Amino acid sequence: MLSFNGYSLEPIQPQDAWNLCHFIVANEDRLKRYFPKTLEQNLTPDLSKFFVQKKVKQFNLKEELLFTIKENKSGELVGLVYIKELNWNKKQGEFAYCIGYPYERKGIITKAISTLSEYAFINLGLETLQIIVHKDNIASVKIAEKCHFIWKRTLNNAFTPPGENPLNMELYELSRRDLSGFENLTGLNRSHKINK
Numbered sequence: 001m002l003s004f005n006g007y008s009l010e011p012i013q014p015q016d017a018w019n020l021c022h023f024i025v026a027n028e029d030r031l032k033r034y035f036p037k038t039l040e041q042n043l044t045p046d047l048s049k050f051f052v053q054k055k056v057k058q059f060n061l062k063e064e065l066l067f068t069i070k071e072n073k074s075g076e077l078v079g080l081v082y083i084k085e086l087n088w089n090k091k092q093g094e095f096a097y098c099i100g101y102p103y104e105r106k107g108i109i110t111k112a113i114s115t116l117s118e119y120a121f122i123n124l125g126l127e128t129l130q131i132i133v134h135k136d137n138i139a140s141v142k143i144a145e146k147c148h149f150i151w152k153r154t155l156n157n158a159f160t161p162p163g164e165n166p167l168n169m170e171l172y173e174l175s176r177r178d179l180s181g182f183e184n185l186t187g188l189n190r191s192h193k194i195n196k
Contacts, residue, residue: 002119004111006073009081012055012066019077020068021048027100033161034137035098038080062086062124069099069112078103081112083120083129091127093120097143104139113147121176131172132158144172 002009012020024031024042031039041051058064064086069079079099086093095116097109113131120126131149133140144151149172157166 002115003072004115005108006071007078007108007111008070008072009067009112009115010070011059012052012068014049014052014056016068016077017048017052018045020052020080021045023077023080023100024048027098030101031098033164034134034159035096036162062088065093067112067116069108079108079112081109081116083116083124085130091125092130093124093126093128094130094132097140110143110146113143117147117174127176129174132169133172134159134167135170141170141172147174148178149174150178 021042021044024039028039038051042048055064055066059066065083067081067083068077069081070077077100080097082096083093084096095113097113099109117129120129129149131140131144131147132155133144135141152171152173155169155171158169160166
């Protein structure tokens with residue numbers, strides 16, 4: 001478990017299924033455009049149970065890493081962070097993230113991305129992390145910039161939301177070498193262990 005500012009980041013666990021379903025349903029409107037697959041797989045507690053089982057297996061196989069963000073006091077699930085599109089040959093992964101309505105604009109995702117970036121470089125051995133975002137998603141663009149990700153290029157027709165035309169997306173990257181001047185951004189120790 002990784003902790004910051006009263007919140008914790010943990011790998012998805014089987015016991016998270018009900019809370020995940022509640023989080024997804026409560027935030028359905030904000031998830032339907034950029035997280036349609038996660039949304040459709042978590043609309044009922046039974047669907048969430050199967051989803052979580054699959055994600056735990058993928059985490060253990062290091063195919064895709066899904067982390068929950070929970071408030072330490074209440075244990076409430078307030079957000080999700082994926083490290084996906086993992087390419088172990090290139091040592092590269094992509095972040096995707098979402099936060100619940102009551103927790104937006106509190107810097108939680110920014111801190112989670114900073115924390116997991118350091119974890120990914122140190123513990124997973126990744127060399128490059130990506131964030132792919134639509135230019136109109138200003139909050140997500142700001143997260144990328146605050147976490148020292150650098151805009152690389154526009155990806156034409158890179159994502160098609162349900163019922164919409166394909167969207168151009170902006171590619172931001174953070175490389176391990178980019179952080180040489182920003183050692184220990186998060187204030188965490190040099191070695192982070194995630195307990196499973």
